[in-house]
Amino acid sequence: MDTVLTCLRAAAEPTRLRLLLLCARAELTVSDLTQILGQSQPRVSRHLKLMCDAGLLERFREGAWAFYRRAARGDAAVIAEALAAMVPVDDPELALDLERLNQVKRARAESADAYFTAAAGDWARIRAMHIDEAEVERALITSMSPRDDARPIADLLDLGTGTGRLIELFGPSVERAIGIDASRAMLAVARAAIERAGLNHCSVRQGDVYQLPFPGESFDAVTLHQVLHFLDDPAAVLQEAARVLRPGGRLIAVDFAPHTLEELREVHAHRRLGLRDSDMRGWLARAGLTPAAPQHLKGHPLTVVVWAATRPFAASPARPTTPTATLAEFAL
Ligand SMILES: C[S@@+](CC[C@H](N)C(=O)[O-])C[C@H]1O[C@@H](n2cnc3c(N)ncnc32)[C@H](O)[C@@H]1O
Numbered sequence: 568m569d570t571v572l573t574c575l576r577a578a579a580e581p582t583r584l585r586l587l588l589l590c591a592r593a594e595l596t597v598s599d600l601t602q603i604l605g606q607s608q609p610r611v612s613r614h615l616k617l618m619c620d621a622g623l624l625e626r627f628r629e630g631a632w633a634f635y636r637r638a639a640r641g642d643a644a645v646i647a648e649a650l651a652a653m654v655p656v657d658d659p660e661l662a663l664d665l666e667r668l669n670q671v672k673r674a675r676a677e678s679a680d681a682y683f684t685a686a687a688g689d690w691a692r693i694r695a696m697h698i699d700e701a702e703v704e705r706a707l708i709t710s711m712s713p714r715d716d717a718r719p720i721a722d723l724l725d726l727g728t729g730t731g732r733l734i735e736l737f738g739p740s741v742e743r744a745i746g747i748d749a750s751r752a753m754l755a756v757a758r759a760a761i762e763r764a765g766l767n768h769c770s771v772r773q774g775d776v777y778q779l780p781f782p783g784e785s786f787d788a789v790t791l792h793q794v795l796h797f798l799d800d801p802a803a804v805l806q807e808a809a810r811v812l813r814p815g816g817r818l819i820a821v822d823f824a825p826h827t828l829e830e831l832r833e834v835h836a837h838r839r840l841g842l843r844d845s846d847m848r849g850w851l852a853r854a855g856l857t858p859a860a861p862q863h864l865k866g867h868p869l870t871v872v873v874w875a876a877t878r879p880f881a882a883s884p885a886r887p888t889t890p891t892a893t894l895a896e897f898a899l
Contacts, residue, residue: 587647587650702864727797799838822872
């Protein structure tokens with residue numbers, strides 16, 4: 568009773584209901600929310616504190632930034648999910664909030680795209696700046712090796728393929744590899760690398776990792792190498808990745824463990840300062856995958872983590888959606 572009443576009291580105010588809806592759609596900072604709602608920062612912060620105290624929202628700190636999102640754990644999380652689903656998104660004020668949220672996301676995507684356009688030619692050097700790439704690639708090869716509880720890898724999808732390093736690495740051992748990336752500049756470098764390596768059965772395409780242009784159950788493995796820390800909503804992308812995995816298929820995500828190198832945000836367009844094991848485990852499980860124990864590759868100053876998960880053989884699709892193109896259209 569107490570939890571329900573506390574949650575209902577906290578949500579029973581127009582601004583706070585708007586905050587709940589927004590934080591159910593993305594992980595947002597106070598300044599994002601201030602911009603979207605058009606209200607002062609102290610006022611928005613006060614509402615956020617009340618929502619966090621009630622357990623409807625979670626606040627987490629990353630370096631100098633604090634993010635808010637809908638709670639994912641506990642009794643209040645169930646109420647938060649139900650309330651967010653009940654909010655009428657066609658209400659004019661809420662529809663405007665969601666439009667402004669999309670503007671914030673678009674602006675961020677444009678600045679990331681500008682960063683990758685500038686970085687494309689020099690990407691191999693930038694990627695190796697903070698990590699031992701050979702060690703990471705050895706770990707990746709191990710994660711992709713044959714296993715009894717996973718299907719053999721013939722069709723590979725690399726999300727946020729960038730300059731196509733993973734296609735170069737795994738292309739020779741699969742029947743088909745496709746890379747998806749938003750940046751035309753990065754893809755131009757990837758195409759040249761794939762051609763140079765003679766990987767005629769591999770290709771790259773411009774696309775959005777949130778909306779993959781493939782039917783469900785199209786791939787045996789999906790990789791995300793250093794992509795999730797650029798995204799507003801990693802959980803949604805993992806869900807989309809799980810959708811295109813065949814039963815027995817595996818998802819391998821490589822990214823940084825939580826860190827405090829603020830300059831990566833300022834200079835290199837990172838959205839998140841690393842990802843937590845607990846978040847990844849929850850997101851993978853909610854996407855219908857079975858996560859394995861993460862592998863931590865300790866480096867200085869950054870630790871890289873390999874998260875692997877398998878789609879169970881008997882499972883039904885995690886979230887069926889309508890494909891916008893068939894795999895055949897992407898065949899070479
Ligand atoms: C750090 S790079 C990693 C590239 C490559 N995986 C590697 O490790 O070298 C991240 C890539 O994700 C791409 N990206 C970011 N957001 C994306 C989105 N929503 N859809 C598709 N690609 C995206 C960027 O364009 C960029 O090429």
